[in-house]
Amino acid sequence: MKFTLISPTFKRPDEVTEFLESLLSQNHHSFEVILGDGTPGDTLRPELKRFENNGHYPLTIVYEEYLSVSDGRNRAAEHAKGEYIIFLDSDCIIPENYLNNIEAYLKQNPLDAFGGPDAAHKDFTNLQKAISYSMTSIFTTGGIRGKKNHVGAYHPRGFNMGMKRSVFEAVGGYSEFRCGEDIELSIRVIKAGYQVGLIEEAYVYHKRRTSLKQFFKQVFRFGAARINIYKRHKEELKLTHMFPFAFLLFMITVLVLQFTPFTELALYAAGGFAAYLVAIFAGALLESKNIGVAFLSIATSITMLSGYGWGFFRNWWAYNIAGKEGGLKL
Incomplete structure (x- = not known):
């Protein structure tokens, strides 16, 4: 066989x-x-x-x-x-x-x-x-x-x-x-x-x-698991694995800037974030030929990156700040 x-x-x-x-x-x-x-x-x-x-x-x-x-x-x-x-x-x-x-x-x-x-x-x-x-x-x-x-x-x-x-x-x-x-x-x-x-x-x-709720939970676990992998295989943590957390920080920063007096900076940040979302939309539309899928891809991409990034950060915090042996329970 x-x-x-x-x-x-x-x-x-x-x-x-x-x-x-x-x-x-x-x-x-x-x-x-x-x-x-x-x-x-x-x-x-x-x-x-x-x-x-x-x-x-x-x-x-x-x-x-x-x-x-x-x-x-x-x-x-x-x-x-x-x-x-x-x-x-x-x-x-x-x-x-x-x-x-x-x-x-x-x-x-x-x-x-x-x-x-x-x-x-x-x-x-x-x-x-x-x-x-x-x-x-x-x-x-x-x-x-x-x-x-x-x-x-x-x-x-x-x-x-x-x-x-x-x-x-x-x-x-x-x-x-x-x-x-x-x-x-x-x-x-x-x-x-x-x-x-x-x-x-x-x-x-x-x-x-x-x-989207189930998807968020799934990618949260993926992000947290990346820290567990790093703890066992130190060489396996790359800059690309940190991108979702960087995205999460940037998204929060864009939102916070809208309520500050830094109007020009807030405008540039929002413009950069919008351009990124447009790229996701365009890529999804080109691949799927379906405008509904393209719009939903914006929501699913934000969910995926923020969920993974939050899981990544939470497990890093559990290990290094909270001192939890074994990190988060997945």
Whole structure:
């Protein structure tokens, strides 16, 4: 068997069902699917019963109540039979040529570990498309996420991340991190000297969160996790990771200046902020051809950058000022 596809799951039966249904259309026929499920009371399993003996791929559910994301992936990997393990999020829809594209690329460009980008499906809501744009745009932090011309060393992300099973076992799998665990694993794989790369054709449709409030909570955790990664891997904190906090400070400064006597400075600051938002709008409109998505991209980009920046700052404060061992609980 060539590939083992693994996803951690916790409730969300509709989401998991859509994920498994998309895999029924795979053109590749040498793969298995393993879910590391932590749903209380094992209530997700009955919802997925129709995928047993589906005729396309073997499905295994590894269950332990309240399994964390990292533990769910590790437990599932213990049952893997594939030469390659691919970790996917359950809020992803997998294109039919996904595995064929990976196999074709690996034949020409052997890699020990790899990742692919995420994209917005045509049937996603405008908000989901806007969130996808904000998470991948060059005008936000998207320039360091799954792009050909990424900033610095490429680190595969857990929503779409694969590696040889032997590599996963050699580096000890996922750590105890509850957020940022995918990046931390990628760092250890790279440090161990393995060949890591991006396969652009191996994209997935990533649904992400369905409200700005949920999205803010998610990116807050991402920002806080970056400090946890820094505490373990000092060399991994780059200037680009500080951009969201700088954005948050600038946005607050622009607002405060409007209530001060520094009229000219307030005007210049507001003009700069407006120009940045116009760039986001224009980029989203060019990519989506949808004015509704373009307007929502302004809101989602502000949410993403301010949420990540606030999480980054709060966890830095927890470690360095409040003296909390281990930082914020994520």
